[in-house]
Amino acid sequence: MEAEHPPPAAGQLVVVGGGIAGVTCAEQLAIHFPSEDILLITASPVIKAVTNFKQVSKVLEEFDVEEQPSTLLENRFPNIKVIESGVKQLKSEEHCVLTEDGNQHLYKKLCLCAGAKPKLICEGNPYVLGIRDTDSAQEFQKQLTKAKRIMIIGNGGIALELVYEIEGCEVIWVIKDKAIGNTFFDAGAAEFLTSKLIAEKSEAKIAQKRTRYTTEGRKKEAQTKGSAGNIGSALGPDWHEGLNLKGTKEFSHKIHIETMCEVKKIYLQEEFRISKKKSLTFPRDHHNQSVTADKEIWPVYVELTNGKIYGCDFIVSATGVTPNTGPFLCGNNFDVGEDGGLKVNDHMHTSLPDIYAAGDICTASWEPSPVWQQMRLWTQARQMGWYAAKCMAAASVGESVDMDFSFELFAHVTKFFNFKVVLLGKYNAQGLGSDHELILRCTKGQEYVKAVLQNGRMMGAVLIGETDLEETFENLILNQMNLSAYGEDLLDPNIDIEDYFD
Numbered sequence: 001m002e003a004e005h006p007p008p009a010a011g012q013l014v015v016v017g018g019g020i021a022g023v024t025c026a027e028q029l030a031i032h033f034p035s036e037d038i039l040l041i042t043a044s045p046v047i048k049a050v051t052n053f054k055q056v057s058k059v060l061e062e063f064d065v066e067e068q069p070s071t072l073l074e075n076r077f078p079n080i081k082v083i084e085s086g087v088k089q090l091k092s093e094e095h096c097v098l099t100e101d102g103n104q105h106l107y108k109k110l111c112l113c114a115g116a117k118p119k120l121i122c123e124g125n126p127y128v129l130g131i132r133d134t135d136s137a138q139e140f141q142k143q144l145t146k147a148k149r150i151m152i153i154g155n156g157g158i159a160l161e162l163v164y165e166i167e168g169c170e171v172i173w174v175i176k177d178k179a180i181g182n183t184f185f186d187a188g189a190a191e192f193l194t195s196k197l198i199a200e201k202s203e204a205k206i207a208q209k210r211t212r213y214t215t216e217g218r219k220k221e222a223q224t225k226g227s228a229g230n231i232g233s234a235l236g237p238d239w240h241e242g243l244n245l246k247g248t249k250e251f252s253h254k255i256h257i258e259t260m261c262e263v264k265k266i267y268l269q270e271e272f273r274i275s276k277k278k279s280l281t282f283p284r285d286h287h288n289q290s291v292t293a294d295k296e297i298w299p300v301y302v303e304l305t306n307g308k309i310y311g312c313d314f315i316v317s318a319t320g321v322t323p324n325t326g327p328f329l330c331g332n333n334f335d336v337g338e339d340g341g342l343k344v345n346d347h348m349h350t351s352l353p354d355i356y357a358a359g360d361i362c363t364a365s366w367e368p369s370p371v372w373q374q375m376r377l378w379t380q381a382r383q384m385g386w387y388a389a390k391c392m393a394a395a396s397v398g399e400s401v402d403m404d405f406s407f408e409l410f411a412h413v414t415k416f417f418n419f420k421v422v423l424l425g426k427y428n429a430q431g432l433g434s435d436h437e438l439i440l441r442c443t444k445g446q447e448y449v450k451a452v453l454q455n456g457r458m459m460g461a462v463l464i465g466e467t468d469l470e471e472t473f474e475n476l477i478l479n480q481m482n483l484s485a486y487g488e489d490l491l492d493p494n495i496d497i498e499d500y501f502d
């Protein structure tokens with residue numbers, strides 16, 4: 001990685017990307033440098049702004065996110081100038097970025113916050129959809145209104161949200177694992193949630209998530225500018241609120257889960273017909289019916305690695321993201337992580353001079369705290385954008401800065417299947433090997449509490465439901481108090497552990 005204080009270069013402070021990371025970074029730079037112009041270059045017609053930010057405990061935070069026209073950001077920060085044009089090329093040796101509108105912008109320091117793209121199981125197939133931004137979510141909704149059966153591939157955040165929200169359309173959910181939600185849960189928590197999924201979905205409409213997401217600004221903006229062809233920023237909490245996720249059928253939920261398998265081959269209707277003619281023998285589907293006996297003619301057929309074949313209207317590939325590092329970064333010799341992200345050090349600095357990166361585009365490459373890990377989430381995009389600005393400001397005046405406290409402990413609050421979910425530290429004992437113990441408390445349909453301990457110290461926790469334990473557990477993980485003496489009492493519902501530890 002580059003030395004901390006290179007000779008100052010000419011040009012402006014430039015941020016690329018109008019998502020949470022880029023906007024937060026630009027806002028903080030505008031505060032640190034009130035007399036300088038900050039340039040925010042973004043490919044999307046709207047920006048993402050964090051509103052109603054609340055620090056609920058040492059590391060847990062809540063905020064709403066609004067899609068807003070960029071003029072609102074410029075009004076709030078008169079020294080931010082937004083350029084609505086994609087960067088087509090970075091010339092790092094010349095300290096300059098070229099934009100689609102034909103202009104070039106010199107930078108003295110640059111922060112890349114261009115997010116990530118869905119990692120699809122099959123690129124270029126019109127029946128395979130990814131969900132990332134408002135446009136792709138709307139396209140998905142449009143297709144769903146005509147659908148009788150869809151297939152969802154993947155076992156992470158998007159899949160978990162979709163299977164719960166979709167109504168009036170049969171869902172075949174294909175996962176590589178034995179249990180649902182592998183990116184967030186172990187088998188115990190998955191079982192707790194599966195029973196909720198199977199149970200009749202409550203008629204009461206889902207309560208508002210803690211973190212809210214609104215697109216009012218975008219609606220107004222879209223009327224005036226349109227947004228065709230632009231890369232939008234990622235959705236986030238409550239993205240499906242206000243989208244009517246209903247298929248053509250009258251039933252509420254019909255979900256079939258195919259575990260421990262992947263997609264082997266996708267056939268378009270015509271290809272499938274030809275294959276059938278060649279009298280390929282197809283196995284049975286979940287109704288124990290030969291798929292060749294399925295009277296329905298589907299636009300697309302999917303063969304799974306367990307041998308089953310399903311016809312469906314379309315496929316949602318909810319199979320993770322790839323950092324958005326090209327082609328606008330081609331020709332620059334960045335150090336890149338295994339996941340394809342731009343490697344950043346503990347000052348959010350990439351391997352190239354004067355270039356920082358934050359949010360989904362980057363790969364945290366510092367020695368992390370034992371209870372923090374990177375996940376491409378909204379909160380981390382905000383924290384990284386904020387901290388990158390602080391580091392850029394400090395480097396500009398030759399000062400050093402300590403790692404921000406938010407990277408001390410991984411903390412994520414969200415909602416799955418209408419349950420509040422709090423994940424802390426090594427919530428799935430990630431990287432702890434077999435050298436750990438789990439303490440569990442579960443009341444079916446109400447709460448699931450799991451504490452991960454190593455050598456008597458709490459290393460992580462999963463809290464599902466209204467447990468009210470997050471602050472106490474956060475403290476216990478941060479202060480690494482020896483809890484050996486408490487044993488199972490730690491989760492005894494009759495003992496108010498707050499009295500012990502707060």
Ligand SMILES: Cc1cc2nc3c(=O)[nH]c(=O)nc-3n(C[C@H](O)[C@H](O)[C@H](O)COP(=O)(O)OP(=O)(O)OC[C@H]3O[C@@H](n4cnc5c(N)ncnc54)[C@H](O)[C@@H]3O)c2cc1C
Pocket residue numbers: 016017018019020021022041042043044048085086087088113114115116131132133157158231232233234235236237238239324328358359360361376377378379381414
């Ligand atoms: C459906 C969905 C649901 C989600 N739900 C949650 C959730 O509940 N909780 C949570 O914490 N996280 C959630 N996430 C993840 C979260 O949205 C992302 O981690 C976060 O928004 C990433 O922010 P970012 O600023 O790094 O990137 P992005 O939001 O992707 O922003 C990237 C920006 O860069 C711009 N850009 C791209 N290329 C260029 C270019 N060449 N030139 C100029 N500009 C460019 C784009 O236009 C965009 O403005 C969800 C994601 C999705 C897709």
Ligand SMILES: NC(=O)C1=CN([C@@H]2O[C@H](COP(=O)(O)OP(=O)(O)OC[C@H]3O[C@@H](n4cnc5c(N)ncnc54)[C@H](OP(=O)(O)O)[C@@H]3O)[C@@H](O)[C@H]2O)C=CC1
Pocket residue numbers: 121153154155156157158159161175176182183262263317318319320321375376377414415
């Ligand atoms: N409430 C929240 O916090 C939400 C957060 N998000 C975030 O948005 C981003 C995108 O979400 P999402 O796409 O769900 O990504 P995630 O990373 O959450 O999940 C991807 C899932 O797809 C699986 N997978 C990967 N490749 C394949 C494949 N070829 N075939 C089958 N399965 C595969 C992964 O399994 P494996 O892990 O074994 O590779 C994993 O289960 C993520 O950063 C996510 O954290 C999204 C929605 C809600």
